[in-house]
Amino acid sequence: MNDPTRAEEIAARVTAFVRETVAPFERDPRCGAHGPSEALVSELRDLARRAGLMTPHIREDGSHLAHRDTATVLRAAGLSPLGPVALNVAAPDEGNMFLLGKVANEAQKARFLAPMLSGDARSAFFMTEPAEDGGAGSDPSMLQTTARPDGNHWVIEGRKAFITGADGAKVGIVMARTEQGATLFLADLPHPAIRIERVLDTIDSSMPGGHSIVTIDKLRVPADQILGEVGKGFDYAQVRLAPARLTHCMRWHGAATRAHEIACAYAVKRHAFGKMLVDHEGVGFMLAENRIALKQAELMIDWCADVLDSGAKGTTESSMTKVAVADLLFAVADRCVQVMGGTGVSGDTIVEQVFREIRAFRIYDGPTEVHKWSLAKKIKRETLAALEQA
Template sequence: MAPAADDFDMTIALKVEAFVRNVVVPYENDGRRDSHGPLDSMVAEMRAKARDAGVLTPHIRPDGSHLSHRATARVLRASGLSPLGPLACNTNAPDEGNMFLLGKVASEDQKRRFLAPLTAGEGRSCFLMTEPAVEGGAGSDPSMMQTRAEKRDNEWIVNGRKAFATGFDGAKFAILMARTDRDDGVAAATMFLVPLPHPALVQERLIGTIDSSMPGGHAVVRIDNLRLPEDAILGAAHEGFAYAQVRLAPARLTHCMRWLGAATRAHEIATDYAVKRQAFGKALIDHEGVGFMLADNLIDLKQCELMIDWCADVLDAGEKAITESSMTKVAVSETLFRVADRCVQVMGGTGVSHDTIVEQVFREIRSFRIYDGPTQVHKWSLAKKIKREALTGA
């Protein structure tokens, strides 16, 4: 008899955790990386081991169906126990979010060409929406998008620039979002699937950032007269903003899941340090100032877990969870940053060194407070909702 869905979900989560702790963690000392992240050769090596262990793309079942969002939370938290875990298990951003979107929107041919290789761990993808701020382009406000796609006869011509294109360097394809005009003249946006490399997409530079777990880095990309056929459209023309919402809430939440795993591991390392390190006649953890920080971490980690599960349940109920995911993203990113900060503080000089992953977790969770919408943008959106409901009662 096949195991129940819950049994399967828990089993795969436990397998992922064991794989990350026993196989992936030793790679944290592997030198095959640049300033942006691990080299693809190292990622491919880890993925081969994940495939052999049965934990490659573990959030998607063998029949192609996705785990529930609640079950995904268990699995992605386990993969996040190492900064390398999501890469090894193929649960990393932006690929995981792109898999979800393609599964919901792509045609059967597009799934065959783009989704199947991605879920098999055969290469990376990127999502091109954000644009250079100096040009007034789209960031947290997609309506500011400057990149345009114009329909000419049977093809689309795209021109513009994109920034913070995570993983563009070395990606196999991009989901490209561009402004388009409907027949009635109303501005809209369309998503296109673009195989990479492509001569019309030119990488101008890689942006140096404080995070260092993204192969391919964060690129600035110039798009010069990119010509695309009609079948390059993902889903339907002019529906890009709606599709962004399909991807947005789940992707916000999976960021939270992965970083909860990372913060949990940082807490484990800090706890081990505090138990073993002696100062002023006793173990660090026996000093109230240190012990209380670790106690606060324990409380905060549990609160984050519960909030992620709450939002996952809303998504599993078939709701869009726009508000809930905003609330969760703010609460979890801010809380986990405090957790990581305490871990650094508990460990003192060792906490800011490269001797453990604690300093990397601290740096990258700091980035998490901006990625997928800065805290202040989410709060502004929530405040608008509060005002609207107070004035209208709806």
């Protein structure tokens, strides 16, 4: 049930916390190429707990705010790249908590979900596989990682790629192929059978642990750590993916909003050719286009959230929203860099980081082209069906 008044109250507190408490840490040397260090994550989360804002989109009884209300809160959390991490609403943890809340049994929730909700444990979702292995990427049906039963256990073997947060995670959700179909398994981390080959150097730098290539070598998992039912892994992944695509949009909307604020402040403080930069039409128009794009993105997010709140799967709507919002926000970030010139490409503000992060967002949770391809197939089916009935 939507509770916009409550969501606005939480968002106001989150906004103040992120701007006043979290943002000063953006220059902390513990923010590295592979994300904030574990020490910094711990410090930020302690501050969030003291402010009563740990995991603010999940109620004390474990239920989630409505998607529309979550959008209000997560846009506020995204005002700093460190905000989602501090508040425990970052990817992949936010999506993994949502999935476990929907699918895990009570014992699994107590063991794996509870420490995630409290912010004491990070998690990783092991699905994507290396291209050189012919493994699953945008096409999960290419899954190569296998799981075979062995008494009351399952033995999992394979390699995974671009696993966000694997380095330092305590909870793993592993997708593997069984005779019955793709299946999800819960694993305690770190584990000697799950070896990080390397942490990749990527364009983004906001997610703790970065993105890893991982080898899974004869990982033994008890049968009671199967998440849901054997063979239903793809179905459960969809439970997670549509809402997770949308929460990515929410968080990066906040980041793009902050970048726009910084660019606006620069444009009124900086003078050139006898007047403020904002008074030059080329600059003023870019900021106007940003304002329009941010509102368009907000409306798309809220529309998709309403679809999910209606109980619909929202697969098509989340694809449309992910494509539109990623492109809109990247254009916003790009214009912010352009308005600020040399300062925009420097590390003196977070604008250049937001630019990098949102560029990567156009690939996260399915590249733009994959979503468009899926939508095109749907259009083809619907059009052919309509022509047959005509």
